[in-house]
Amino acid sequence: MWRVAGVTFANGSDNxxxxxxxxxxxxxxxxxxxxxxxxxxxxxxCAAGKYFASHRLIAKALARWGHIVLPVALIAIGLAILFGG
Incomplete structure (x- = not known):
């Protein structure tokens, strides 16, 4: 959890x-x-990430579909930012 918190803090430095x-x-x-x-x-x-990653059904779905869902979600968010104003 502390590693994730550290990475999150470091990624926020561009702000x-x-x-x-x-x-x-x-x-x-x-x-x-x-x-x-x-x-x-x-x-x-961090708590939400730990919960979702350790929840049996969600972790199983993420292991199976995560490599597809994540890029699609990030592209959708980027398009929403670009075209949504």
């Missing part, structure tokens, strides 16, 4: 360009809230 202006003017209290919300969000994603 520094987005959040730097916000954090530059934020008070200490606001920065605490932003950090807490981020860490809670990471914990929720």
């Amino acid at each position: 520094i360009g987005v959040y730097a202006p916000l954090l530059a003017v934020a008070t200490a209290g606001a920065m605490f809230v932003y950090t807490a919300v981020f860490l809670v969000g990471v914990a929720v994603w």
Whole structure:
């Protein structure tokens, strides 16, 4: 779980360009809230991933169809972002 949390944290580092202006003017209290919300969000994603990966039926379906479903889902999300506005 800690490895997944670390990778998630590292992958979020590209958002520094987005959040730097916000954090530059934020008070200490606001920065605490932003950090807490981020860490809670990471914990929720890690818990959901662990649950889905360890659930017998879901894990079996992911093992069988994951190599097809994941690329299709990522392409669909990308197209929705590009054309959905």
